[in-house]
Amino acid sequence: MSPPRFLLGAALLFWGAMTERVVPGLACAMLVEGAHWTRVRWNFGERAFLNAWRLSVLFLLMAMVLVLLNGARLSAMSIVFTWLPVILIPLQFVQSYGMSRTTTLATFSMMVRRRREHALKYGLPFREIRFGFGNVYLCATLLASCLGSRAEMPAFYPLLVILGAWGLMAASGRAWKQVGLASLFAVLLSALLGAGGEMGLMKLYRMVTTIGTSDGSYSSEYARERQTSIGSLGRLKQSPEIVWRLIPEQGPLPRLLRIASYNTYYDQGWQADLLPSGTDPDMDGFDEVAEITNPDNLEDLEDKFLIAAPNLPEPKVAVARDLPRFRLRGATPSSRNFSLLPLPGNAASLHQFDPEEFDRNPFGTFRLKPSQPVADARVLWHPDFSPELPPWKSLASSYDRRRFDHGPLSPDAKKRVTVEPELQIPPSEAAVIKRVATELGLHDVPLEEKIARLRRHFVANFQYTRYNRTREDFDPAKHSTLLGKFLTDTRAGHCEFFATSAALLLREAGVPTRYVSGFMAAEIDPKTGQALLRGIHAHAWCRAWDAELNHWFDLDLTPPDWLGLETPRMARFQELTDWFQRVREDLLVWRDQPGHMMWLTLGLLAPLVIGMAYIGRNLWRSRSRLDAEKARRRGATVVATALTALERPARKVLGERPPGMPLAPWLRRLAPLLASPDPLEKALALHHRLRFDAGNTDSGSDAELQKLVEGLKRELGAAKGALRTTS
Missing domain, CATH: 1.20.5 (Single alpha-helices involved in coiled-coils or other helix-helix interfaces)
Structure with a gap:
């Protein structure tokens, strides 16, 4: 059984609306429903169905390649499925415009075809499974609609329920009336459960994606907060997949690339808050990056530099020709979302970069909304530049006073208390941090000596490990915090322990510091000279403030052997995967030029x-018509008679004429509805004589046939009205 008339067209229009592909949906709907408006047909056999299936497979492969080339990887399959109505349109065309109403399972399975051939060859029994592809096409269209980008619209479920009920009513026929209330209740209940399930899954997804992740990643698209892995237990794993590439152009490549900086540590997590006065906390302090026209190409107003370093007296120094530069290239999330761009801590400007939005916060974190699936930018950098603001003092809010001990102040005084965010240490960590800093003698020595003593202490007494065991046998009476246990007991951890400890110890010694997450450029391709940033190269370190030079600098005190423990984790076919990724990204960058x-x-x-x-x-x-066959001999003509005018009113009573059935036998089915079958038989005889008797030129027969047809049309109209009254 095929879907009822207009159901497939309505489903295709629904698909076009839910996937924002109105034009393809309208085109497919017109093609499918056009079979009801034209009598043109083809005598498609099983081979035609097989060729249509092969063409659909070709469309599927092309769609998969295009989606992968466009940057989608994890969601590639779901995106391809949203194109199922277009991918399967060749099969539905063969079904709609063919003479047969069904196809065989052998069309889609080589195994079934070979089994059938074997059965025919040896005379074995074989049961042919036949079905109408229209129902399969309807289900595929509804599935593609459910995966559309607008499936969250309030109208989605009501429209889906209407289409589903329409199909069920058509499939059950009159049996629908017997179970109408029960079926209607079941459909409505399914719709409510589906809507509730979708809402629950969306809430679960948001909850999971806001949970902090490990080394170098970030949990918030706005870099508002980052939950470290200090409190996690077990082995930390990162992907060996290439995340970003640094393509050298002039000068050396940077060693560390920052994703985000944070200035407040509390409850085992770092946050970017305590902003400078005058910034909007709801916007996380992000502002648009300044831009200038390329001084070497003033005629082209589209050729611009984005200035990474803020508050420069002369922005042109950030675009000087002699600055080291490289190309930063990597896949970005969907253009609907924001992403954080990894840049050197001494970034000066960006060139040949055209994101939809590009902002910077006071900590030197850069946020972009990409316009292309692959971000590609020329990055200029030099140690003389710094993309973040110097340390500042902030008015502590009530939320911040819960974190830091401001002493025995009155309530009014507490409202006016100011803090230096880069020097704050949580009360829970203060005792152990002060004791370790005193043991190392960090208070009364120059900055270089403080760093040197910390480095010697970590290298000589600590070791890097991917397995976090600080929670094992944790005794609150002995260790106030997990960080305290790391500093005094286990002395083994991953880079987040070292970066956090170094930041807090330097703060105790009077040096403003910030926590930084990002990547280390540790792998250089010997063939191309490119630096490959993989997930296993995610890293954490700190930024320290040099008061004499009035400048921030990167400080990484993690033992240097950490890369040797991370790098060997490669997949068997990693080289092939890397090659395909590089080719795909380079092709997308070339495409967007x-x-x-x-x-x-x-x-x-x-x-x-x-x-x-x-x-x-x-x-x-090879086209043909249902109401006329081609003449067997070339030059022969087909004579149309007045009887063909009876076909349209007959369809209203008998339904569509089966494909391949001649007109006369089909019209004889009208006999039970007529008062006497004699006028019909006489009209059929005249029709036969006028069509097939080449020597007949009697105009009176034509007039008589026309008169009989008019009478039969009136009688059919009366019979149809009587049937409606009876029903």
Whole structure:
């Protein structure tokens, strides 16, 4: 059984609305429903279905390649599924415009075809499984609609329920009336459960994605907070997949690339708060990055530099020709979301970079909303530049006073108390941090000596490990915090322990510091000289303030052997995966350059257009009509009689004429509805004589047939009205 008339068209329009592909949805709906408006048909056999299936598989592979090339990886399959109505349209075309109402399972399975051939060859029994592909196409269309980007609209479930009920009513026929209330209740209950399940899954997804992650990653798209892995237990794992690439152009490559900086440590997590006065805390302090026109190309107003370093007296120094530079290239999330861009701590400016939005906060964290699936920017950098603001004093809020002990102040005084965020130490960590800093003698020595003593202490007495065991046998009476246990007992941990400890110890010694997460450029491709930043290269360190030079600098005190423990974790086919990723990203960057998209589109569409033109030519030559057969001999003509005018009112009573059935036998089914079958039989005899008797030129027979047809039409109209009254 095929879906009822207009149901497939309505489902395709629904799909177009839910996936924001209105034009493809309308085109497919017109093609499918056009079979009800035209009598043109083709005598498609099993081979035609098989070729249509192969064409659909080709469309599926092309869609998968295009989606992967466009940057989608984890969501590639779901994106491809949203194109199922277009991918399967060749099969539905063969079904809608063919003479047969069903197809066989052998169309889709080589194993079934071979089994059938074997049974026919040896005379074995074989049961042919036949079904209408229209129902499969309807289900595929509804599935694609559920995966659409607008499936969260309030109208989604009501429309889906209407389409589903329409299909159920058509499939059950009159049996629907017997179980109407029960079926309606079941459909409504399913819709409510589906809506509730979707809301629950969305809440679960948001809850999971806001939980902090480990080394170098971030939990908030705005870098508002970052939960460290200090409190986690077990082995920390990172992916060996390439996240970013540094392509050298001039001068050396930076060693550390920062994703985000944080200034407040509390409850085993770092946050970027206590902003300078005058910033909006609801916006996390992010402001647009300043830009200037390229001084070497003033005529092109689109050729701009984005200035990474703030408050420069002369921005042109950040675009000087002699500055070291490299290209930063890597895949970005969907353009609907924000992402954080890894940049050197001494970034000066960015060139040939066109994001939809690009902002910077006072900590030197850069947030972008990408306009392309692969971010590609020329980065200029030099130790003389700094993208963040110097340390500042902030008015402590009530939320901050719960974290830090401001002493025995009156309530009014506490409201006016100011803090230096980069020097604050949580009360829970203060005792152990002070004791360790005193043992190392960090208070009354120059900055260089403080750093040197910390480095010697960590290298000589600590070791790097991916397995976090600070929670094992944790005794609150002996260790106030997990960080305290790391400093005094276990002395083994990952980079977050070392970065956090170094930041707090330097704060105790009077040096403003911030916690930084990002990547270390530890792997250089010997063939290309590119630095490959993988997940296993995610790292944490701190930024310290040099008061004499009035400048921030990177300080990494994690034991240097940590890379040797991380790097060996590679997949068996990692080289092949890396090659495919580089080719895909480079192709996308080349595609987005001016003029290249046109050539790429022509190269992809030309073979498809040529193939579709060839198929269309063959279809046009092999077309036929349901109400007339081609003459067997060339030059023969087909005579149409007045009896053909009876076909339209007959369809209203008998339904559609089965494909391949001649007109006369089909019209004889009207006999029970007529007062006497004699006028119908006489009209059929005249029709037969006028069509097939080549020597008959009696105009009186034609007039008589026309008169009989008019009478039969009136009698059919009366019979149809009587049937409606009875029902």
